[in-house]
Each structure stands twice: as C-alpha cells, then as structure tokens.
Amino acid sequence: MSLLTVDALSVSFRMPSGTVKAVREVSFAVGENEVVGILGESGCGKSVLLTALVRLLPSNALVSGKVFLRGEELLTLSERKMERLRGKKVGFVPQNPGTSLNPLLRIGSQITEAISTSLRRSHKRAQAMVSLQQFGFGEPWVIFRAYPHMLSGGMQQRVLVVAGIINQPRLVMVDEPTKGLDPSLRARVVEVFQEVARLPNTALLCVSHDYLVLQRLAHRVMVMYAGELVEIGSTKEVFHTPLHPYTVSLLWALPERGMRPIPGTSPSLSNLPSGCSFHPRCFQARSSCSVDHPSLQRISPGRWVRCPYARF
Amino acid sequence: MVLTLLGITVVAFLLREAIPGDPVEILLGKEGLFQPSPEEVRLFRTRFGLDRPLFVQYFRWLGDVLRGDLGRSFVTKRPVAQEIRERLPATLLLALAGFSFAVLIGLLGGVFLAFWSGSIVDHLVRVVTLLFRSMPTFFVAVVLITLLGERWRVFPTSGMGSWRHLVLPAVVSGSGFGILIMRLLRTNLLQVLGNDYILAARARGLSAWKVLLKHAFPNGFVSVLTMFGLYLGGILGGSPVVETIFAWPGAGRLLVQAIYGRDFPLLQAFVLVFGVTYVAMQMLVDVCYFFLNPQVRPGKRIV
Amino acid sequence: MRKNGLMITGLVLLVVIGGASLLAPFLSPFDPLEVRLNNRFAPPFQRPHLLGTDALGRDVLSRLLYGGRLSLLLAVLSTLITLSVGMLLGMLAGYFGGWVDGVVSFVVNTFLGIPDVVFTLALLGVLRPGFGTLLLALNAGSWVGLARVARGEVLFLRESGFVEGARAMGAGAWYCLLKHILPNLFPTMGVLGSLRFGGFVLELAALSYLGIGVQPPFPDWAVMLNDARPYLFTHPHLFIFPALIITVVILGANCLGEGLRDALDVRFQRGIGES
Numbered sequence: 001m002s003l004l005t006v007d008a009l010s011v012s013f014r015m016p017s018g019t020v021k022a023v024r025e026v027s028f029a030v031g032e033n034e035v036v037g038i039l040g041e042s043g044c045g046k047s048v049l050l051t052a053l054v055r056l057l058p059s060n061a062l063v064s065g066k067v068f069l070r071g072e073e074l075l076t077l078s079e080r081k082m083e084r085l086r087g088k089k090v091g092f093v094p095q096n097p098g099t100s101l102n103p104l105l106r107i108g109s110q111i112t113e114a115i116s117t118s119l120r121r122s123h124k125r126a127q128a129m130v131s132l133q134q135f136g137f138g139e140p141w142v143i144f145r146a147y148p149h150m151l152s153g154g155m156q157q158r159v160l161v162v163a164g165i166i167n168q169p170r171l172v173m174v175d176e177p178t179k180g181l182d183p184s185l186r187a188r189v190v191e192v193f194q195e196v197a198r199l200p201n202t203a204l205l206c207v208s209h210d211y212l213v214l215q216r217l218a219h220r221v222m223v224m225y226a227g228e229l230v231e232i233g234s235t236k237e238v239f240h241t242p243l244h245p246y247t248v249s250l251l252w253a254l255p256e257r258g259m260r261p262i263p264g265t266s267p268s269l270s271n272l273p274s275g276c277s278f279h280p281r282c283f284q285a286r287s288s289c290s291v292d293h294p295s296l297q298r299i300s301p302g303r304w305v306r307c308p309y310a311r312f
Numbered sequence: 313m314v315l316t317l318l319g320i321t322v323v324a325f326l327l328r329e330a331i332p333g334d335p336v337e338i339l340l341g342k343e344g345l346f347q348p349s350p351e352e353v354r355l356f357r358t359r360f361g362l363d364r365p366l367f368v369q370y371f372r373w374l375g376d377v378l379r380g381d382l383g384r385s386f387v388t389k390r391p392v393a394q395e396i397r398e399r400l401p402a403t404l405l406l407a408l409a410g411f412s413f414a415v416l417i418g419l420l421g422g423v424f425l426a427f428w429s430g431s432i433v434d435h436l437v438r439v440v441t442l443l444f445r446s447m448p449t450f451f452v453a454v455v456l457i458t459l460l461g462e463r464w465r466v467f468p469t470s471g472m473g474s475w476r477h478l479v480l481p482a483v484v485s486g487s488g489f490g491i492l493i494m495r496l497l498r499t500n501l502l503q504v505l506g507n508d509y510i511l512a513a514r515a516r517g518l519s520a521w522k523v524l525l526k527h528a529f530p531n532g533f534v535s536v537l538t539m540f541g542l543y544l545g546g547i548l549g550g551s552p553v554v555e556t557i558f559a560w561p562g563a564g565r566l567l568v569q570a571i572y573g574r575d576f577p578l579l580q581a582f583v584l585v586f587g588v589t590y591v592a593m594q595m596l597v598d599v600c601y602f603f604l605n606p607q608v609r610p611g612k613r614i615v
Numbered sequence: 616m617r618k619n620g621l622m623i624t625g626l627v628l629l630v631v632i633g634g635a636s637l638l639a640p641f642l643s644p645f646d647p648l649e650v651r652l653n654n655r656f657a658p659p660f661q662r663p664h665l666l667g668t669d670a671l672g673r674d675v676l677s678r679l680l681y682g683g684r685l686s687l688l689l690a691v692l693s694t695l696i697t698l699s700v701g702m703l704l705g706m707l708a709g710y711f712g713g714w715v716d717g718v719v720s721f722v723v724n725t726f727l728g729i730p731d732v733v734f735t736l737a738l739l740g741v742l743r744p745g746f747g748t749l750l751l752a753l754n755a756g757s758w759v760g761l762a763r764v765a766r767g768e769v770l771f772l773r774e775s776g777f778v779e780g781a782r783a784m785g786a787g788a789w790y791c792l793l794k795h796i797l798p799n800l801f802p803t804m805g806v807l808g809s810l811r812f813g814g815f816v817l818e819l820a821a822l823s824y825l826g827i828g829v830q831p832p833f834p835d836w837a838v839m840l841n842d843a844r845p846y847l848f849t850h851p852h853l854f855i856f857p858a859l860i861i862t863v864v865i866l867g868a869n870c871l872g873e874g875l876r877d878a879l880d881v882r883f884q885r886g887i888g889e890s
Contacts, residue, residue: 054515056515079520083517083518083519084517086515086517087516088517092516099507100508100511101512102509102513102527102530102531103531104531104534104604105526105527110513113518113522113526114518116517147606160512163512163516167517316728319724319725320725320728323726323734327741442869443862443866446862446863446865446869447858447865448817448820448824448837448865449817450820450821450824451858451861454847454854458847458848545730548733549730549731552733553821553825567733568736568825568827571739572826572827576741579736579737579741580737582736582737583734586729586733587728590730594728
C-alpha cells in the first residue's frame with residue numbers, strides 16, 4: 001500500500017462568473033520515501049491540488065473523489081482529525097515565502113507553534129534550534145528571535161521548511177519552491193529539499209513550474225495541463241523521452257533546448273476547449289482531437305500518456 | 313506635533329477676535345447693564361495691555377497660560393483653570409469608560425462577525441448597526457434612560473456616585489464608536505484571513521480559532537489601533553451632549569453651561585484644553601503603534 | 616458605477632423627506648405655529664390631526680413637515696460649503712505643494728487637533744445667535760477632514776498618466792486642475808459629502824436639543840423633541856415622531872454614503888477609512 005493514493009480527485013470553484021474546474025479527475029500514488037514532482041505552468045491547477053490534499057481550500061470549493069493516506073480516507077475526515085494530521089503526519093511548505101510568514105510574530109514562535117507534542121516551552125525551543133541548525137542556520141538563536149522581514153527570501157523559505165518538517169511527517173508537500181525567489185538561488189533551493197528528501201521515512205510531493213528543480217529532485221514526474229495529468233513517468237523517462245505533445249513543447253520552450261514558445265495561451269478553466277484540452281496549441285493535432293477527450297493510457301508499468309497519437 | 317500645539321493656541325487666542333462688539337465694553341458694562349464711559353474703557357485697555365499689537369498680546373497670553381493662568385470665569389468669577397481642573401477628571405473617567413466599552417464590544421463583535429461572516433447573523437447585524445448609527449445620541453440616551461432607568465429601574469440616570477451611575481452614560485458615549493470599531497475590525501480581519509501566512513499557519517496544524525486569535529487578530533488589530541486616536545477624540549467631543557443629558561458633573565457639561573452664560577474665558581480655555589488633550593492622546597496612540605509593529609522599529613537585516 | 620439597493624434606498628428617503636419639507640406650505644393641513652389651547656394633547660391617528668397635537672395644541676404633522684426646513688437647509692448649505700472649501704484647499708495644497716501645501720497643512724493639522732464639536736460649541740458661545748452663526752459654527756472645523764482627503768487624492772492623481780500627458784502638451788496648472796483632477800475627486804467627495812450631510816443633521820439636532828441651535832418657537836424637529844421631554848411617558852408620540860424623522864433622514868444619508876462607497880469599493884482600498 002502506498003503512502004498516498006489519490007483517486008479521481010476533482011476540484012471546482014463556484015465563482016460569480018461561473019464554475020471553474022481547477023482539477024479534473026486526477027489519480028496518482030506516492031510511495032514511502034519517494035519524491036514525486038508535478039510539473040505544469042501557472043494556472044494549471046497544481047497548487048490547488050496540493051491545497052485540496054490538506055483540505056485548506058476556500059469555502060466556495062467543490063471537491064469530489066477520494067484521497068487515502070496509508071489507508072485512511074482524508075476527504076471525509078472530521079476537521080478536528082484533519083488538524084491532527086496537518087503539520088504532523090503531513091507537512092506543507094507553502095509558496096511565496098515572503099508572505100507566508102506572519103510579519104508581526106517572531107520566527108521562533110511560528111516554528112514552535114507547529115510542534116505537536118506537549119513539551120515544555122524550553123524543550124520546544126531547543127527542538128526548533130536544532131532543526132534550524134540542520135538547515136544551514138549557523139546562529140539559530142538569532143533567527144529564533146528575529147522577525148520575518150529581517151530575513152532574505154531564501155532564509156524565509158528555509159524557516160518554512162523547518163516549520164513544515166519539525167514533526168517528522170511522512171509526507172511533505174512542497175508548493176512551488178522556486179516561485180518568489182531569485183532564480184540564482186535555484187541550486188540552493190534544490191539542496192535544501194534534497195536535504196528534506198534525505199530525512200528518514202520522508203516522501204515528497206513537489207509541485208513546480210520549474211523543470212530544472214524537478215529534474216534534480218524527483219524520482220517520478222507527472223505533467224499537468226488544464227487541471228489534468230497528461231503524462232506520468234520516471235524523471236528520466238519524461239525529460240529524455242517525452243511522449244505527450246505538451247511535454248515536448250514545454251521542453252522545446254526551454255532556453256537550453258531552443259526556446260521555442262508554445263503557441264497560444266493556457267485555456268481558461270471556466271471555458272475549456274472541447275475534446276483534448278491541449279488540441280488548440282498542439283503541433284500534431286488531428287481533427288478527432290477536438291471531439292474526443294482522451295483518457296490516460298498505460299504504455300508500460302508506471303508510464304502513462306493522455307494522447308492517442310503520442311510518439312513511441 | 314509641536315507646531316500643531318502652537319497652532320491650537322493661536323486658534324484659541326484668536327477666538328477672542330470673533331466676539332461681536334468690543335469685548336472690553338461688554339466686560340465693563342456687565343453685558344449691557346450699563347454703558348461704560350470712553351475714559352473707563354481706555355483705562356481698562358491700558359491696564360490690561362489691550363492696546364498693544366496683537367502679537368505682543370498673544371505672547372503675554374501664552375505666558376499666562378503656560379503658568380497655569382487661564383483667566384477668570386465671567387459667571388462664577390473663579391479662576392478658569394480651577395473650574396476645569398475640578399471637572400476634568402469626571403470627563404476623563406467617563407471618556408475612558410465609554411472608550412473601554414467601545415473597545416470591548418468592538419473587539420468582541422469584530423472577531424465574532426469575522427468568524428460568522430457571510431451568514432444571516434452577519435447581514436442582520438449590519439442592518440441593525442446602520443440603523444443604530446443613524447439615531448441621534450440623545451435619542452438613544454432617552455430610550456435607554458426610559459427603559460433601563462425609569463421603567464425597570466436598573467441603573468440610575470443622573471449624577472455621579474457609584475459605579476452604577478457610570479454605566480448608562482458610558483454605554484451611550486461609547487456605543488457609536490464601538491460599532492465603528494466592530495465594522496473596521498471585521499473588515500480588516502477578513503482581509504487578513506486571505507493572506508498567505510494564514511494558510512501557512514493552518515497547514516502547520518493550527519486550529520481555526522487559534523489562527524484567528526494568534527495570527528489574524530494582531531494583524532487586523534494594528535490598523536484598527538491607528539483609528540483609536542480619532543475615536544477617543546470623538547468620544548471627548550461627544551461629552552458635552554452626554555454629560556448634559558445625564559447630569560454628569562464633567563467638563564463637557566461645563567462647556568454647555570458656558571455657552572448659555574456666554575462665559576468667554578471658559579470657552580477659550582476649553583478650546584485649548586480639549587485640543588491639547590486630543591493631540592496628547594494621538595501621540596499616545598502613535599507610541600503604542602510604534603511598539604506593536606515590529607516593521608516600524610529599526611532592526612538589522614540578517615545575512 | 617453599478618447602482619445598488621443601498622444607494623437607491625438612501626436617495627429615495629432623502630428625496631421624499633426633502634421634497635415634503637420643500638412642499639410643506641402646500642402639504643401642511645394646519646399652521647404649525649397656531650396655538651389652540653382647547654385642543655391640547657390630541658391623540659394620533661385620528662382626524663383631523665393625523666399625528667395628534669402637542670402641549671400647546673399645535674398640529675404635529677404640520678410641525679413635522681415644516682420642522683425640517685431650517686435644519687435641512689442648514690445641513691445642505693453646510694455640506695456644500697464644507698465640500699467646496701475642503702476640495703479647494705485640498706486641491707491647492709496637493710497640486711502646488713511647496714509653501715502653499717505647508718500653510719494649508721499647518722492649518723489643517725491645527726484644526727484636526729481640536730475636536731470638531733468643541734470648536735463649534737465655542738463659536739456658538741461667542742457669537743450672536745442666528746442663522747449665520749450656526750452656519751459658521753458648523754463649518755468651522757468640518758472642512759478640515761475633507762481637505763486632507765482631497766489633498767491625498769490630488770497628490771495621487773497628480774502623478775498619474777493623463778495629468779502628465781496634459782502638461783506635456785502644454786496645459787497650464789489651472790486647466791489641469793479643473794478638467795482632469797476635479798472630476799476625479801467627485802466620487803470620493805460624493806461619499807464623504809453624503810456622510811457629512813448626515814453628520815450635520817445629527818450635530819444640528821443635538822445642538823437644538825440642548826437649546827443652542829435652532830431656537831423655539833420655530834418648529835424644528837429637535838426643538839420638538841426638547842418640548843416633548845416632560846411628556847415622554849404620558850404622550851410618547853410627541854417624542855417618537857420627531858425622533859423617527861431625524862433618524863430616517865440620517866439613515867438616508869448614511870445609506871446613500873455607504874451605497875456610494877460600496878460602488879466605489881476599489882478606490883477605497885487606499886485607506887481613507889471611516890470618518
């Protein structure tokens with residue numbers, strides 16, 4: 001049994017302008033100690049997916065499907081039981097480190113509040129300091145007493161990581177680790193999360209638009225487009241031999257591979273194209289692509305593509 | 313800040329220029345009882361230095377004020393400073409009580425409304441508060457006096473004695489601003505709740521209430537705090553009406569009586585005293601804000 | 616600007632009451648000042664005095680109809696004066712900056728330091744009672760808040776694209792002010808003006824209730840309230856009707872102001888706050 005199993009998860013939002021389908025029938029699994037990456041552009045629904053897994057979506061969200069954490073169904077749990085999971089069994093490192101820390105409270109307070117055991121304050125403080133040191137802070141007591149605005153973006157992120165893993169959760173969800181940070185910090189960011197992945201019994205589910213990060217961090221990669229998973233495979237498979245036209249186009253768009261932009265724009269999630277969601281921008285679209293909505297096909301164990309004309 | 317204080321003194325001083333007719337004549341003639349002769353008027357002027365240029369008079373007056381001499385009341389002939397000093401504590405007590413009441417219902421109500429936002433309760437409260445805010449203070453006061461004071465005899469309705477005397481006036485004085493605080497806090501809390509750090513805190517496992525109290529409230533409260541100076545001033549400004557209705561022996565009531573009696577020195581002193589007090593309170597609020605918001609304080613950047 | 620229920624409610628209320636006050640000479644069944652000692656304390660909801668009569672036998676309905684004329688006139692005039700003076704000074708300070716701003720800001724800060732009401736009361740105590748005095752007293756301190764807001768808005772607008780564009784084309788300062796900046800002030804001023812109007816009615820009512828505003832025997836609403844005080848238990852209608860009318864007027868002004876503010880929500884994010 002895998003650590004996390006997601007079964008046909010769908011998330012829609014009720015907006016005054018209509019219903020927006022952010023996540024459509026997504027299914028996947030994450031094994032113990034595995035690092036799984038979800039790759040996709042902004043607005044493809046990947047952050048919504050993560051937030052849905054910890055059940056912190058806004059009130060106008062409609063969720064269906066099933067999510068199993070080691071056999072326990074998450075979506076029907078009571079809120080109190082869910083609170084006991086968050087931060088303890090399931091860790092979360094949010095995006096935008098600059099705004100994910102409360103500016104009025106000291107860093108230390110925001111770390112120790114996450115510690116779940118009923119220890120004395122001094123013990124919690126010590127535990128926080130140890131963790132801070134582990135993640136590269138040479139003088140953790142200074143950080144402990146500091147306020148968020150005194151730290152650089154990279155440091156803020158590491159603080160959030162510490163707060164997220166302090167209870168040694170089995171599964172850590174990471175939302176856009178390089179967003180909001182200077183691109184030159186990318187290598188550093190990867191190091192930090194590799195450190196997290198090395199923690200015993202810790203699986204990572206990392207969502208990003210940054211292909212380079214996922215390439216170096218993840219064992220398996222899932223590509224997401226317009227709320228759906230369109231390609232699944234090992235990191236090597238997906239990046240060296242991409243099958244779905246979207247993945248191919250994504251890689252062509254990278255500077256080191258030619259920087260050819262994908263024509264058109266991402267579809268509006270309230271007004272999706274008919275048939276295959278990618279067909280208006282696809283370089284090998286046929287007439288049937290605008291009619292039939294393709295399903296995820298299994299090519300080989302662990303290798304899936306949502307395109308009947310994917311090249312083999 | 314000092315400039316403002318100076319400005320207030322100038323305004324208070326110039327108030328005298330607004331008096332119709334020659335104030336000296338009025339003073340000497342005991343308000344029309346008899347007509348002083350030009351000679352008496354001239355003597356009076358010279359004696360009190362009223363024939364000097366305005367500039368000089370201003371500084372002499374300022375000197376007097378700083379030494380604590382605010383003149384004598386026309387009506388009671390006692391020193392104005394003494395009259396005000398006797399009554400100011402009562403006014404401050406009432407203002408404090410009213411303000412405490414306002415803060416209490418404002419904070420509780422604001423948190424409550426933010427939690428239940430969007431529900432029927434929220435909309436109902438919004439309508440009710442709009443209605444309430446449109447009722448004149450004295451209307452509310454009379455209603456409360458009638459119901460709680462006379463019909464059901466729960467609280468006394470006039471004078472100052474036990475703590476029970478304080479209740480009704482404080483409620484009337486503070487309720488308007490309490491509602492403003494409530495609405496402002498609610499709006500701010502809702503806005504704060506949309507911030508990233510709220511999501512981050514929830515993801516760390518904190519319960520909804522804990523997040524509301526520990527993370528949302530301080531941030532929402534800070535912007536409400538900046539309005540406190542204004543509200544305190546408003547409560548002070550409402551004191552004349554409230555004190556008169558409840559026969560509360562404070563400075564506000566004295567002000568109204570000064571108007572009836574056209575007691576100029578008293579009026580001038582009031583402008584000064586209320587103005588200075590108000591500015592002092594705003595400075596106090598600024599200081600509090602400085603302490604509460606770490607981003608305003610100097611703090612070194614950690615590398 | 617999307618019209619909403621709140622705004623329309625406010626507008627309707629104000630127009631109805633304003634219209635009734637204006638047309639009082641035509642609508643009023645009796646002379647509001649006519650004393651009829653043989654018909655005192657007539658109960659309401661009976662003909663011919665639909666709302667009853669007061670302690671001197673005067674018809675309540677007629678007095679209500681006439682009662683608003685002075686207060687509403689004063690409030691409207693005050694609002695116009697306050698808006699004009701506030702906008703003008705705010706524009707001058709914000710647009711020209713320099714010593715003009717320095718002087719205006721100094722005056723504004725000074726008056727902001729004195730609670731509005733206190734200054735009004737002081738002036739009332741000093742000057743001779745009368746219409747002009749009331750007008751002056753009400754306005755003396757209230758233009759200040761508006762001036763500060765207007766100045767802030769002008770500072771913001773001055774840096775915006777179309778003003779710079781106009782100046783680049785050689786437009787003079789006054790032209791810019793009148794054609795570009797002024798129209799953009801109207802929405803904010805509209806909201807604040809409506810709310811201030813309600814505030815003036817409230818202030819005036821409080822003053823008249825205390826006996827230092829509108830004087831009897833003029834049938835002003837607040838004066839009626841004052842007269843009705845001794846008879847609060849025996850004849851509550853004498854107190855309730857004027858109080859309700861005043862509340863409705865202020866409610867109308869508040870609804871209008873709040874409705875306008877909701878419609879312009881985005882612009883208020885810049886932190887003008889409640890006043």
